[in-house]
Amino acid sequence: MRLLTVAAAQMGPIAADEGREAVVDxxxxxxxxxxxxxxxxxxxxxxALTTFFPRWHMELSEANHYYETEMPGPATKVLFDEAKxxxxxxxxxxxxxxxxxxxxxxxxxxxxxxxxxxxFQKVHIPGHDEYESWREFxxxxxxxxxPGDDFxxxxxxxxxxxxxxxxxxxxxxxxxxxxxxxxxxxLIGYNTPLHYDPDPTQNALAGFHNALVMQSGAYQNGAFxxxxxxxxxxxxxxxxxxxxxxxxxxxxxAQCITTGDEVAVATIDLDFTKTYKHTLFDFAKYRxxxxxxxxxxxxxxxxxxxxx
Amino acid sequence: MRLLTVAAAQMGPIAADEGREAVVDxxxxxxxxxxxxxxxxxxxxxxALTTFFPRWHMELSEANHYYETEMPGPATKVLFDEAKxxxxxxxxxxxxxxxxxxxxxxxxxxxxxxxxxxxFQKVHIPGHDEYESWREFxxxxxxxxxPGDDFxxxxxxxxxxxxxxxxxxxxxxxxxxxxxxxxxxxLIGYNTPLHYDPDPTQNALAGFHNALVMQSGAYQNGAFxxxxxxxxxxxxxxxxxxxxxxxxxxxxxAQCITTGDEVAVATIDLDFTKTYKHTLFDFAKYRxxxxxxxxxxxxxxxxxxxxx
Numbered sequence: 001m002r003l004l005t006v007a008a009a010q011m012g013p014i015a016a017d018e019g020r021e022a023v024v025d026x027x028x029x030x031x032x033x034x035x036x037x038x039x040x041x042x043x044x045x046x047x048a049l050t051t052f053f054p055r056w057h058m059e060l061s062e063a064n065h066y067y068e069t070e071m072p073g074p075a076t077k078v079l080f081d082e083a084k085x086x087x088x089x090x091x092x093x094x095x096x097x098x099x100x101x102x103x104x105x106x107x108x109x110x111x112x113x114x115x116x117x118x119x120f121q122k123v124h125i126p127g128h129d130e131y132e133s134w135r136e137f138x139x140x141x142x143x144x145x146x147p148g149d150d151f152x153x154x155x156x157x158x159x160x161x162x163x164x165x166x167x168x169x170x171x172x173x174x175x176x177x178x179x180x181x182x183x184x185x186x187l188i189g190y191n192t193p194l195h196y197d198p199d200p201t202q203n204a205l206a207g208f209h210n211a212l213v214m215q216s217g218a219y220q221n222g223a224f225x226x227x228x229x230x231x232x233x234x235x236x237x238x239x240x241x242x243x244x245x246x247x248x249x250x251x252x253x254a255q256c257i258t259t260g261d262e263v264a265v266a267t268i269d270l271d272f273t274k275t276y277k278h279t280l281f282d283f284a285k286y287r288x289x290x291x292x293x294x295x296x297x298x299x300x301x302x303x304x305x306x307x308x
Numbered sequence: 309m310r311l312l313t314v315a316a317a318q319m320g321p322i323a324a325d326e327g328r329e330a331v332v333d334x335x336x337x338x339x340x341x342x343x344x345x346x347x348x349x350x351x352x353x354x355x356a357l358t359t360f361f362p363r364w365h366m367e368l369s370e371a372n373h374y375y376e377t378e379m380p381g382p383a384t385k386v387l388f389d390e391a392k393x394x395x396x397x398x399x400x401x402x403x404x405x406x407x408x409x410x411x412x413x414x415x416x417x418x419x420x421x422x423x424x425x426x427x428f429q430k431v432h433i434p435g436h437d438e439y440e441s442w443r444e445f446x447x448x449x450x451x452x453x454x455p456g457d458d459f460x461x462x463x464x465x466x467x468x469x470x471x472x473x474x475x476x477x478x479x480x481x482x483x484x485x486x487x488x489x490x491x492x493x494x495l496i497g498y499n500t501p502l503h504y505d506p507d508p509t510q511n512a513l514a515g516f517h518n519a520l521v522m523q524s525g526a527y528q529n530g531a532f533x534x535x536x537x538x539x540x541x542x543x544x545x546x547x548x549x550x551x552x553x554x555x556x557x558x559x560x561x562a563q564c565i566t567t568g569d570e571v572a573v574a575t576i577d578l579d580f581t582k583t584y585k586h587t588l589f590d591f592a593k594y595r596x597x598x599x600x601x602x603x604x605x606x607x608x609x610x611x612x613x614x615x616x
Contacts (some may be wrong), residue, residue, distance in 0.1 A: 126594065294488040
């Protein structure tokens with residue numbers, strides 16, 4: 001057995017004018033609760049330090065205050081210090097502006113000693129780039145972020161850990177690329193508005209789809225998944241909460257039931273991943289990559305020839 | 309709107325000594341029910357003409373009577389004739405032994421005029437090759453079948469149709485390869501024993517996993533999925549029924565509720581696939597194939613380096 005106690009530290013809304021210090025105080029409170037419940041790793045949502053600013057379309061130069069230029073920085077150092085003092089690891093989502101001026105939506109994994117394990121850059125950037133007047137609110141992530149190009153995994157917490165962010169979780173490739181590297185624990189932060197302007201028939205299915213993709217991704221790769229939301233009505237936009245911890249069986253083993261700051265904890269056995277990785281999903285034995293070529297050789301759809 | 313009425317024609321057990329004629333009579337009865345309910349396409353299970361013989365390990369030469377060497381053949385021609393008379397298409401699963409002596413687990417799609425649309429060869433062959441004495445019953449598909457190496461799609465029934473068989477449905481690559489070709493309707497036949505010898509903790513989850521993979525595959529590719537079982541206790545082995553028709557939303561829109569011969573019908577609008585294919589799952593806009601390379605460059609897992 002390789003037991004690990006993990007916490008999904010869901011957050012309620014963050015107002016546009018809520019300062020970093022106030023947000024970090026909330027993160028510290030969640031960390032303390034998680035630690036008291038025995039957690040060795042606490043997982044925060046995507047963009048956990050600010051409001052979900054892609055709902056507005058601004059000049060990039062006017063949005064710089066939403067990005068972190070160093071991590072830890074002045075406001076976040078206390079989080080690293082407290083985690084180290086408690087001996088708890090954490091995973092934090094934020095907007096990153098690099099010294100070269102590049103902008104990424106990142107997830108930052110820190111171990112129990114306060115050392116950075118790895119930083120993941122969101123790959124599947126949803127929404128749009130230009131301002132779109134027909135929307136109730138913008139989802140301009142493609143204006144604010146460039147995509148990452150890999151789903152690496154790291155040896156950490158006595159297992160193999162990968163990360164993904166929000167829209168990444170809807171794509172089976174996300175889990176599979178990590179599964180190909182033996183991922184046992186996949187951490188996913190998200191902000192998911194309940195209203196989807198391009199097709200409102202999907203609104204009422206937001207919770208179903210959220211669970212469906214994380215449960216299938218966990219099952220099909222024999223991995224635990226920790227999905228952590230920022231939920232509730234933030235600056236007028238209601239977002240899905242329903243943070244959850246999913247087992248390699250696809251079963252939900254812990255779930256948040258509010259839309260605010262809340263901690264869900266589960267003690268997982270990373271060796272349980274073997275019951276799927278070594279049986280039904282023995283990749284080396286059963287996968288047929290020759291049949292999968294279109295997945296990497298095409299970006300978009302290539303329709304079959306029209307009938308004559 | 310491109311409306312199509314499809315029928316999932318689930319079958320109960322087929323005894324080892326049940327002859328082709330008796331089985332075809334059952335298929336005809338199901339076809340008649342489907343046709344009366346307005347179906348334009350009736351989908352039968354995997355290996356719909358015989359018992360699920362891979363539960364026994366025989367010499368191949370002793371198993372030849374379980375394979376079809378021609379389709380239609382003497383016993384199955386009446387099915388083709390009746391379908392043509394009714395103006396209904398069908399999809400039939402059976403074991404195929406080719407003139408070259410090759411053995412495939414196939415799904416055979418026939419249009420409303422009785423013409424063959426395409427034949428799919430199962431890609432993901434589960435189970436084992438050699439006799440394994442520790443099992444309650446064998447699952448020797450890897451003894452009886454060689455794998456296909458593609459998931460083609462065909463223009464048929466006024467849409468784009470693909471096929472998969474049983475274990476194929478557990479692999480996200482299956483749906484994705486068809487999704488890359490614009491598949492709007494994916495037909496899947498299966499025989500799924502409720503007891504899984506390599507890990508019986510999965511037994512009670514058989515129905516959950518069955519729905520999970522078909523619902524996520526439908527949603528993530530904006531396609532309808534028709535999953536059709538052979539269920540019930542066949543030669544002492546209980547198998548999952550729960551045939552279902554799933555929408556691109558991931559929602560189950562029709563389902564069989566018995567474990568025997570039963571027809572579930574749904575009228576679907578193939579244009580509804582656009583609500584997913586043209587929004588959230590606009591592949592050309594959102595996919596990042598550079599990040600997916602491990603899916604086709606590796607067969608098995610490649611673990612990250614050990615820490616030093």
